[in-house]
Amino acid sequence: MDQKVALVTGAGSGIGRATAHKLARNGATVVVADLDLEAAEATVNEIVASGGAAVAQRCDVTDPQDVAELFARIEEDFDGLDYAVNNAGICTEVASIADYKLPLMRKMMAVNVSAVFNCLQHEVRSMRRKGSGAIVNLSSIFGQVSGPGYAGYTATKHAVEGLTKSVALENAEYGIRVNCVRPSVVQTPLMTGKDVHVEPGSDEWAAYEDANPSKRAAQPEEIAAGIAWLLSDEASFVSGGGINLDGAYLAR
Numbered sequence: 001m002d003q004k005v006a007l008v009t010g011a012g013s014g015i016g017r018a019t020a021h022k023l024a025r026n027g028a029t030v031v032v033a034d035l036d037l038e039a040a041e042a043t044v045n046e047i048v049a050s051g052g053a054a055v056a057q058r059c060d061v062t063d064p065q066d067v068a069e070l071f072a073r074i075e076e077d078f079d080g081l082d083y084a085v086n087n088a089g090i091c092t093e094v095a096s097i098a099d100y101k102l103p104l105m106r107k108m109m110a111v112n113v114s115a116v117f118n119c120l121q122h123e124v125r126s127m128r129r130k131g132s133g134a135i136v137n138l139s140s141i142f143g144q145v146s147g148p149g150y151a152g153y154t155a156t157k158h159a160v161e162g163l164t165k166s167v168a169l170e171n172a173e174y175g176i177r178v179n180c181v182r183p184s185v186v187q188t189p190l191m192t193g194k195d196v197h198v199e200p201g202s203d204e205w206a207a208y209e210d211a212n213p214s215k216r217a218a219q220p221e222e223i224a225a226g227i228a229w230l231l232s233d234e235a236s237f238v239s240g241g242g243i244n245l246d247g248a249y250l251a252r
């Protein structure tokens with residue numbers, strides 16, 4: 001990925017951070033975008049300390065002005081994008097639809113769907129100018145199936161799958177590939193911290209692990225590896241679909 005420029009949204013934590021590291025190790029210059037500037041800067045400092053190239057940008061992906069500024073900087077400083085990973089995502093609540101708080105659903109739609117749509121708009125404009133590009137969207141096993149308490153999150157990830165297909169179809173003739181990845185449970189702050197609140201070592205965590213045929217959660221680096229492959233030239237004819245990074249969860 002030498003001489004290539006990659007954008008990773010939500011790269012201050014979890015899967016995004018691991019992906020930024022992986023792409024930088026593969027030679028790309030990585031634009032690390034996150035709502036949390038300190039977290040983005042921490043990722044950049046780690047990358048630079050290990051010999052890679054990266055820059056941090058604070059960006060709330062739900063704010064069209066922030067997103068426009070992010071892409072203006074990418075055009076100005078790097079002459080456009082080669083790779084994009086639309087990773088920033090949240091799970092605002094795990095609850096029955098009967099009890100789900102509507103404002104939390106709206107917030108999740110804004111981050112997981114509308115913001116991905118807006119980032120895709122800028123990404124394809126930039127990549128069309130360059131004449132090629134590759135994009136990976138973060139779906140989930142819940143882009144294909146669902147589970148109790150996950151109606152809202154499931155709706156957002158099914159939308160990501162639809163966007164992936166549409167944008168891949170529309171842009172194949174421009175040399176732009178668009179795919180998604182479908183992780184099952186990954187040990188990141190989304191699961192263990194502010195969003196879902198399941199502590200590793202707790203009975204609830206054990207239940208999540210037990211629900212997976214591989215009897216464990218994934219580490220973010222295992223997801224980053226799949227994303228990096230989809231972006232790479234090794235996947236040059238892979239577009240419009242997704243790969244399951246789920247320890248066989250979806251095989252049942």
Ligand SMILES: NC(=O)c1ccc[n+]([C@@H]2O[C@H](COP(=O)([O-])OP(=O)(O)OC[C@H]3O[C@@H](n4cnc5c(N)ncnc54)[C@H](O)[C@@H]3O)[C@@H](O)[C@H]2O)c1
Nearest residue numbers: 010012013014015035060061088089138140185186188190
């Ligand atoms: N962790 C899992 O089990 C799992 C499973 C399947 C899919 N995913 C998906 O993977 C992606 C990354 O999840 P993660 O587990 O690494 O989460 P995480 O909470 O560890 O990291 C998400 C990052 O996104 C940033 N972010 C949140 N809202 C933002 C916004 N509006 N603008 C910019 N940045 C914002 C956060 O600051 C954080 O740094 C999400 O799309 C998630 O839905 C996660």
